[in-house]
Amino acid sequence: MIHLKQGDMFAQVGSVIASLMFVWAMFKQYFPYELRDRLEKYTQKAFTFVYPYIQITFHEFIGERLMRSEAYSAIETYLSSSSSMQAKRLKAEVVKNNQSLVLSMDDHEEVADEYKGVKLWWASGKNVFKSQTLSFYQITDEKRYYKLRFHKRHRDLIIGPYLNHVLKEGRALKVKNRQRKLYTNNGSYWSHVVFEHPATFKTLALEPEKKKEIIDDLITFSQAEEFYSRIGRAWKRGYLLYGPPGTGKSTMVAAMANLLNYDIYDLELTAVKDNTELRKLLIETSSKAIVVIEDIDCSLDLTGQRSKKKEEEKQGDDKEQKPKSPKEERDGKNSQVTLSGLLNFIDGLWSACGGERLIVFTTNFVEKLDPALIRKGRMDKHIELSYCSFEAFKVLADNYLRLESHHLFDKISALLKEAKMTPADVAEHLMPKTVPGNAEACLESLIEALETAKEEAKLKAEEAAREKESSSAKEEAKEADNKDPISEKEQ
């Protein structure tokens, strides 16, 4: 316990010096002015010589409006791990919706820290003020603080890099401990609920290499603040998740948020009146967030906006007579958000405010989207989520049935190659049907479903082949019909 010995030494040296200073303050008035001035100068010098340590105080409250200091709470969080190991008296606070505890040292405790081989000490304390009001009760006001002590020869290292490190780490820990939120827009306002989706990349059924690639990409992004600022790009990244329904697109968004500890802003574009409202919503999003637009192909008629425009130019006033799309009729309103409005949302100037944001689009029909919307630089990473592979099935079997291997796995592996089934459907068969769950029964029900799906796929393929054959026969007959008069003429 070196830090305690050092701390004791500080306390002793400090109290000796404090007593000397006290004696000096009592008697200095009896000395002539000039001598007093000199003596004071030498005492200060002696003080810094004997006590060559620098002390910085961080108060809990700042300013007259008594705002809680951000630095104080970042330090409190930063010190929580060393406090729980070193301090004898601790304070506990419950965070994350009563799910976890954060410990900090109680008043008048001291803990040591080390940075690049340099040792320093943090002490907690409080000032108590008593104020007598007109009423009978006495009001006590406590103001807490942290005091940092270090040797003066490390001044540059501690005041610069170390304190930056403490604040950065403290803030990052706070973000990790905070309760995350899921925001949804009601028109141009965000409302939120607590975000508690249990999906993680571990439970996501996906091929391991693909999973690793996505995780690496996300982590690299979240640690690349300096890189983005060096290359002059806003700190954001776009993901396009596409694939059939039930392949895990929404689940992956939740897993991303859980991995990076981000909030989610689920943006419903059809509820946004126009581009101005869209911009307002964007400005109100915080950093460390995922802004997700689900089913972007159905959200707005962004799919063929450009080609549609060209068509409209050709057709003149025909537009007014056009019947409304089913979506427009259902909503009873028509959002005025345009493709260019959305593009500005993604990469316009305002999108850089706040930084550290992921923008995620999900869609079932990637081919329907305007290429401008999903080009690299806007949607930087395109991820296809497809039908369940055997690798993905193994993740589900482990999650749902706690099975790493089983004699039916080989059969399932062969069937998954021939039948297309989404992870959502596979998962449905793995849900326990009895208590306690019978794994074999689940696997057998899955095999049965896969065999049916395989049969259906076979029938469909045969039908498609027949249709193709008959249509090519028709084409040939048509071609032959067209050729006949010519050949007759030639004859």
Ligand SMILES: Nc1ncnc2c1ncn2[C@@H]1O[C@H](COP(=O)(O)OP(=O)(O)OP(=O)(O)O)[C@@H](O)[C@H]1O
């Ligand atoms: N890859 C997967 N890994 C784990 N679970 C999955 C996966 N895909 C689907 N599921 C399960 O199926 C359900 C539906 O999945 P999800 O909502 O993520 O699909 P989706 O791709 O977003 O579908 P849609 O296109 O209809 O929005 C989820 O509750 C999840 O439990």
Ligand SMILES: [Mg+2]
């Ligand atoms: Mg979805």
